[in-house]
Amino acid sequence: MKVTVVGAGAVGASCAEYIAMKNFASEVVLVDIKEGFAEGKAMDLMQTASLNGFDTKITGTTGDYAKTAGSKVAVITSGIPRKPGMTREELIGINAGIVKDVTENLVKHSPDVIIIVVSNPMDTMAYLVHKTSGLPKEKIIGMGGALDSARFKYRLAEALESPISDVDGMVIAAHSDTGMLPLYSKATRNGVPVSEFLSEEQKASVIEETKVGGATLTKLLGTSAWYAPGAAVSVMVQAILCDQKKMIPCSVMLDGEYGQSDICLGVPTIIGKDGIESIVNITLTAEEQLKFAEAAKAVKEVNGDLKF
Numbered sequence: 001m002k003v004t005v006v007g008a009g010a011v012g013a014s015c016a017e018y019i020a021m022k023n024f025a026s027e028v029v030l031v032d033i034k035e036g037f038a039e040g041k042a043m044d045l046m047q048t049a050s051l052n053g054f055d056t057k058i059t060g061t062t063g064d065y066a067k068t069a070g071s072k073v074a075v076i077t078s079g080i081p082r083k084p085g086m087t088r089e090e091l092i093g094i095n096a097g098i099v100k101d102v103t104e105n106l107v108k109h110s111p112d113v114i115i116i117v118v119s120n121p122m123d124t125m126a127y128l129v130h131k132t133s134g135l136p137k138e139k140i141i142g143m144g145g146a147l148d149s150a151r152f153k154y155r156l157a158e159a160l161e162s163p164i165s166d167v168d169g170m171v172i173a174a175h176s177d178t179g180m181l182p183l184y185s186k187a188t189r190n191g192v193p194v195s196e197f198l199s200e201e202q203k204a205s206v207i208e209e210t211k212v213g214g215a216t217l218t219k220l221l222g223t224s225a226w227y228a229p230g231a232a233v234s235v236m237v238q239a240i241l242c243d244q245k246k247m248i249p250c251s252v253m254l255d256g257e258y259g260q261s262d263i264c265l266g267v268p269t270i271i272g273k274d275g276i277e278s279i280v281n282i283t284l285t286a287e288e289q290l291k292f293a294e295a296a297k298a299v300k301e302v303n304g305d306l307k308f
């Protein structure tokens with residue numbers, strides 16, 4: 001099955017690389033606006049195929065969407081990343097126009113496509129795709145929770161001094177520095193609540209480090225991260241192409257779930273061949289419910305800046 005990745009920059013190329021390395025897609029088409037860039041990235045990646053042992057065909061195009069026709073999944077990574085000191089929300093002015101334009105092109109050539117939105121501010125960009133694509137809500141999935149949960153597990157394992165494979169946990173709500181909600185109450189080490197092992201001070205530090213995970217990397221790198229974002233997207237694409245019915249926190253259009261409507265926000269979902277197969281309703285503590293509602297309020301304010 002064919003997967004399109006729009007934006008052949010840091011995140012787009014990482015997505016293409018992880019998807020190809022896992023060998024579950026027949027073809028990955030990279031699209032970029034910069035002349036020759038996607039073609040170059042595709043060629044470089046293809047020259048790793050015999051070294052890394054994959055058969056996925058990777059091609060590149062400078063804006064020729066006819067080459068994306070018949071894609072099962074399209075990943076939107078096109079747009080600018082933040083620089084140190086910026087918030088993701090500050091990217092809306094430039095990225096909204098890019099995401100809208102890219103969405104129109106994708107749907108024109110692949111009317112049944114499932115779109116994974118990566119460009120920031122992601123929850124708002126996912127909302128924009130809902131408002132402009134005409135696709136059913138099951139086919140628009142924002143990537144944030146998969147990455148934030150991976151960062152949560154990294155921080156938990158660090159505090160627990162345990163292997164990451166011992167740790168499980170999930171982050172929901174907004175993909176923003178303040179609106180992320182690491183579900184500490186549900187995080188476990190081999191099924192045992194992490195609160196059995198960690199102090200209140202460690203808990204506060206794990207939660208804070210998780211929430212500013214993207215900002216921390218942006219400060220270190222001078223631009224935002226790409227390896228873990230690319231890997232997170234590849235997990236979502238694999239769940240769709242292989243119909244895995246995996247539970248992944250994703251930003252999806254809510255229609256009353258978690259007390260919210262007309263907003264894309266991160267909640268646990270089941271991802272399979274049709275995209276979002278269901279939204280999983282889990283019980284939140286009173287404090288978590290409050291934080292979820294606060295995150296929703298902030299995202300709605302940002303959504304208010306969109307012009308359709």
Ligand SMILES: NC(=O)c1ccc[n+]([C@@H]2O[C@H](COP(=O)([O-])OP(=O)(O)OC[C@H]3O[C@@H](n4cnc5c(N)ncnc54)[C@H](O)[C@@H]3O)[C@@H](O)[C@H]2O)c1
Pocket residue numbers: 006007008009010011012031032033034037077078079080081082091095098101102117118119120122143144147175223224225226229
């Ligand atoms: N949701 C997440 O978890 C997450 C994680 C990492 C990055 N991001 C976001 O992903 C986006 C991309 O980040 P990056 O580091 O890859 O940036 P980048 O600058 O390395 O790559 C972006 C690419 O998009 C291309 N582009 C711009 N306009 C385009 C258009 N109209 N059509 C096709 N291509 C176009 C650029 O030429 C560039 O190659 C940013 O908005 C960043 O904030 C989101």
Ligand SMILES: O=C(O)C[C@H](O)C(=O)O
Pocket residue numbers: 081082088120147175213214215217218224225229
């Ligand atoms: O932090 C960013 O701006 C990029 C991305 O959203 C991330 O979390 O790595």
